C-alpha cells in the first residue's frame with residue numbers, strides 16, 4: 740500500500756510527459772517522416788488499398804457486392820472473415836514499421852482509422868459489441884519494445900467500432916521466434932500450442948475479432964482462433980493493418 744501511490748503517480752507523470760512530447764514535436768508524415776501534417780501525398784498514393792467492394796470473407800476486391808471471390812479461403816480456416824485496409828508493400832508496411840519499431844503514435848492513429856474503416860465494410864450488424872482481442876506479444880519482446888502495439892490498437896478500435904476491448908484474454912504460453920525468421924521452417928508448427936485463453940468468460944458464446952498488425956501466412960491467427968473457439972467463442976474474425 741505504501742508504494743502504491745508513488746508508482747501510480749509515476750505512471751501518470753510518464754503518460755502525461757509522453758503526451759506532451761507527442762504534441763510538442765513538429766508534425767511529420769507518419770509513414771516517411773517528411774515535414775507536414777498527416778500522410779504526405781506521396782505516401783497516400785503509395786498506400787496499396789485492398790478491395791471495395793470487398794469479398795465478405797477475405798476482403799479482396801470483388802467485381803460487385805455479393806459476387807463470388809476467386810480465392811479458395813483455405814488460409815482463413817476457422818476465421819469468419821479477415822479485414823485489412825492495405826497491403827504490406829508500399830506505405831502500409833512503412834506505417835506498421837514506424838508504429839511497431841519506433842512506437843510512433845501518429846502512425847498508430849492512421850493505422851487504427853484504416854482498420855476501423857475496413858472492419859465497417861466487412862463486419863455485418865451481428866458483430867456489433869463483439870470482443871476485440873489483441874494477439875499477445877511475448878513478455879520478453881514486450882519489455883524490449885516498451886509497449887504492446889496490438890493492445891494499443893484494440894483500445895482505439897473499441898471506441899471507433901463500438902466493440903469491447905478485451906486485452907489479456909489471450910496469453911503466450913512460450914516465446915516463439917518471429918514468423919518471418921528464416922530459421923522458422925513451418926509457421927504452423929512454430930505457433931502450435933503457443934497461446935492460451937485466460938479470461939474465458941469474456942469470449943464465451945460471443946463473437947471475437949482478433950487484432951494483429953500484419954497477415955502473412957495466417958498461421959498465428961488460425962492458432963489463436965482455435966484456442967478461442969475451444970474456449971467457447973461463437974465465431975472468430977481477424978482485423979489487421981496489412982495483408983502481405
Ligand SMILES: [Zn+2]
Pocket residue numbers: 768769770771772773778779780781782783
Ligand atoms: Zn510520407
Ligand SMILES: [Zn+2]
Pocket residue numbers: 794795796797798799808809810812
Ligand atoms: Zn474472398
